[in-house]
Amino acid sequence: MELIDVIISKENLNRAYKKVVANKGAGGVDGMIVEELGAYIKENKDEIVRSIRNRTYMPKPVRRVYIPKDNGKMRPLGIPTVLDRVIQQAIAQPIIDIYEELFSEFSYGFRPGRSCHDAIKQALEYLNEGYEWVIDIDIEQFFDKVNHDKLIQTLREQVNDSTTLNLIRKYLKAGAMEKGLEKATTSGVPQGGPLSVVLSNVYLYKLDKELEQRGLRFTRYADDTMVFTKSEMAANRVMKSITDWIERKLFLKVNATKTKVVRPTRSKYLGFTFLNHGGEWKVKPTTEKKKS
DNA sequence: ATTAGAAACTA
RNA sequence: CCGUAGUUUCUAAU
Numbered sequence: 345m346e347l348i349d350v351i352i353s354k355e356n357l358n359r360a361y362k363k364v365v366a367n368k369g370a371g372g373v374d375g376m377i378v379e380e381l382g383a384y385i386k387e388n389k390d391e392i393v394r395s396i397r398n399r400t401y402m403p404k405p406v407r408r409v410y411i412p413k414d415n416g417k418m419r420p421l422g423i424p425t426v427l428d429r430v431i432q433q434a435i436a437q438p439i440i441d442i443y444e445e446l447f448s449e450f451s452y453g454f455r456p457g458r459s460c461h462d463a464i465k466q467a468l469e470y471l472n473e474g475y476e477w478v479i480d481i482d483i484e485q486f487f488d489k490v491n492h493d494k495l496i497q498t499l500r501e502q503v504n505d506s507t508t509l510n511l512i513r514k515y516l517k518a519g520a521m522e523k524g525l526e527k528a529t530t531s532g533v534p535q536g537g538p539l540s541v542v543l544s545n546v547y548l549y550k551l552d553k554e555l556e557q558r559g560l561r562f563t564r565y566a567d568d569t570m571v572f573t574k575s576e577m578a579a580n581r582v583m584k585s586i587t588d589w590i591e592r593k594l595f596l597k598v599n600a601t602k603t604k605v606v607r608p609t610r611s612k613y614l615g616f617t618f619l620n621h622g623g624e625w626k627v628k629p630t631t632e633k634k635k636s
Numbered sequence: 637a638t639t640a641g642a643a644a645c646t647a
Numbered sequence: 648c649c650g651u652a653g654u655u656u657c658u659a660a661u
Contacts, residue, residue, distance in 0.1 A: 366640085369650055411649050423650045436652095452653090453647060459654040460646045487647095536650040541647085544652095566647040566652090614646055629645095 347505040351434050352393050360433035361385065363538075364426060372425035373407045373521045381426045396431070399510055403428050405519040405526050406534045420488070422520050422534035432515060432539040435508070439542055442502050447545065448552035453566035454541040460614040463563045464627055467570060470561045471608055471618065471625040475572035477579035478611055481586065482602035486567035487544060488532035491595040492516050495533075495547050515539060541566075547594070554589060558582075565614055579605040 350356055364378060371377045376384065385392070395401035406422030413419050424432060440456075447455065452463035483489075495516070496509055503509060518534065520527050533540040533547075544566060551569070555562045560582065561572040571586065573579045583605055587598045608618035608625065616627045 367651080370648085372650095407650090409649055419649095421650050429651085432651095454652045456653070461654075463646095534650095538651060540650095541652045544647095568647070 346507065347438060347503055348397065348507040348511070350438050351508060351511075352396055356437055357389075357393075357430070357434050360430045360437060363433050364429045369426070369429070370423060371407075372423050372428065373404050374425050376426050378426050381430070384427070385430070392427070396511065397507070399507060401431075401511070401514075403431070403515050403518040405521045406536060408520045408522040408527075409536075419535070421536045422529075424515075424518075424534065424537045428515070428518075429537055431511075432537045435512060435515075436538045436542045439499075439503070439546070443542075443546060443549070446502070447549055448556060448564070450556075450562055451545065451549070451552050451564045453564065453568070454545055460565060460616075463565050463614060464616055466563050467572070467613060467618075468625050468627060470563075470572040473561075475561050475574055476608060477573045477576050478606050478608055479571040479573070479579050479583045479586070480602075480604055480606055480611055481569040481571065481583075481590075482599040483567045483569075483590065484597040484599045485532075486596065487535045487540065489596055490533050490544070490547050491531060494595055495543060498546055498550060512539070512543075550594060551590065554593075555586070568614070570611075570613060576605065 361381070365381065368378055392401070404425045406424050409421045409423055410418040411421060444455070450466060452458045452460070452466075492513065496513055499509060499512065515537070516533065517529060519529050520534070533543045548564065548567065548569075552562075552564060555571065563570050571579075571582060573582055583603065587600075587603060590596050590598050609620065611618065612630050615630050617630050619626055619628060
């Protein structure tokens with residue numbers, strides 16, 4: 345039994361469908377909404393499953409939408425068709441099962457049973473152990489810069505099913521519809537589908553392994569990585585070599601100005617600020633909560 | 637213990 | 648109108 349068979353199994357597809365419907369998200373480029381999805385699948389499920397199985401299924405391009413971020417910049421979203429979201433979710437579920445036990449215990453983003461709070465707790469542990477020189481690594485537009493070949497190559501180590509890998513690659517190359525015209529996607533994982541977060545963790549799983557092999561203390565939340573060392577000298581040395589490794593091995597660009605060695609008090613992490621109370625490191629929310 | 641709905645936050 | 652993942656809180660149900 346190949347992985348593609350568990351992906352297109354009735355139970356897996358049904359779980360994926362329920363998840364997409366529960367989200368009540370907006371429609372993709374074909375304009376179909378989640379309320380219409382059930383009837384459409386009922387009518388076409390045999391043909392859909394068959395085309396996935398014999399590799400003729402072609403994902404639709406994602407619908408490009410820009411949403412404003414806190415810092416005034418715009419974040420590009422790629423919204424897949426509701427049907428493609430079901431198929432992506434169906435791919436993601438077994439992939440997650442495979443990778444969850446392999447992922448680093450210091451990787452906290454987008455993973456079941458893990459939260460920002462856990463990452464903060466780990467960071468505080470490092471600080472209170474005396475690792476007070478922090479390297480804040482900023483990867484430039486991570487989601488848009490992921491290298492397709494490197495990602496597939498990484499997946500191949502655990503997923504030895506060519507039909508599944510072929511389908512995933514089609515989703516990576518599905519393209520984006522921007523005001524009427526289609527734009528090819530030659531790199532990146534489309535932000536907006538259930539697969540993107542899983543694939544991002546698979547890609548940066550390689551970084552986790554490298555950091556662990558070097559015996560470094562770190563926490564990672566999605567592309568947000570912090571490394572903790574005991575001296576400024578070590579921090580600078582590690583920052584340079586890790587930056588070099590990321591650019592050479594992961595084909596990503598590390599932002600030279602935003603990547604820096606900082607003291608904990610000067611750094612904000614996942615919405616929290618570190619502060620030292622009589623020799624002990626604590627944390628407080630960066631954004632003030634309004635009192636009710 | 638699970639499922640379902642609402643809100644907030646992180647990326 | 649703007650997607651996805653996780654977490655937290657609340658409510659309801661089995």
